């Protein structure tokens with residue numbers, strides 16, 4: 266199984282994962298032999314990449330994803346609805362958000378060895394919504410690794426889903442600016458945590474802790490964050506988790522004003538900035554929660570062979586050699602294996 270850009274997929278390859286509609290119905294089932302017509306149609310649905318395999322046999326190499334595609338699609342839609350309503354000061358459907366956060370926590374807690382491995386396969390019409398769902402998944406996995414009980418994980422997940430709600434009140438040109446913000450623009454931008462908190466705290470069905478995630482997710486351990494310059498113990502543990510998940514996902518994402526950083530480099534950067542900026546335990550948990558080389562990454566091995574990552578687990582990365590005599594062979598890379606990943610090429 267590999268992740269390929271849709272233009273690089275040849276007809277005759279097999280679809281390795283179900284493709285679902287916005288309502289969660291299967292549009293194209295896993296195992297479908299792809300044709301030019303299917304590929305054209307999927308491109309119309311804004312798919313940029315697909316998980317595919319070359320033959321019927323390797324369809325069985327299943328990837329365990331933290332949440333199902335159905336839950337992901339429903340949650341992206343719910344976050345979009347919530348943020349759109351918040352902009353026009355309509356009442357927000359917190360029951361729906363609470364429910365979906367619960368589904369995400371249930372799905373993550375129901376699996377062992379779960380790891381965030383996803384690369385975007387579809388261009389959502391706005392980055393904010395899918396980014397919020399990613400932050401929620403990564404935060405929940407970190408929370409689970411740190412031993413948070415179910416009820417607290419759910420509050421963390423809700424806070425993570427809505428952490429950037431206040432950004433809808435910030436001017437679009439400031440959010441999308443591809444150069445440094447002026448002092449006045451930075452002042453406006455730094456208001457989004459408080460704006461989010463004020464909007465969320467009024468809902469009795471929402472835990473005040475979830476609202477505080479929105480308020481504190483840009484605070485840093487050394488007091489250099491915003492809006493209040495809180496430090497260390499003044500920052501709620503949930504906000505420390507979302508701060509790390511948010512910074513990591515922002516680094517690996519493609520934005521109008523910046524190129525994405527490779528996952529293993531973003532992980533190293535978060536770790537290097539702990540304990541000064543990020544809580545050290547949380548930064549370490551992040552390195553267990555996400556794949557340093559996600560499926561589809563092209564890597565250079567220490568024996569100088571090139572390979573593509575085909576599956577990842579917490580302690581194991583499976584790669585397939587893509588050049589030389591051993592082309593097509595699979596290798597399992599563990600901490601003690603003779604061959605290691607030296608660098609990522611693409």
Ligand SMILES: [Fe+2]
Pocket residue numbers: 428429457482483
């Ligand atoms: Fe933010």
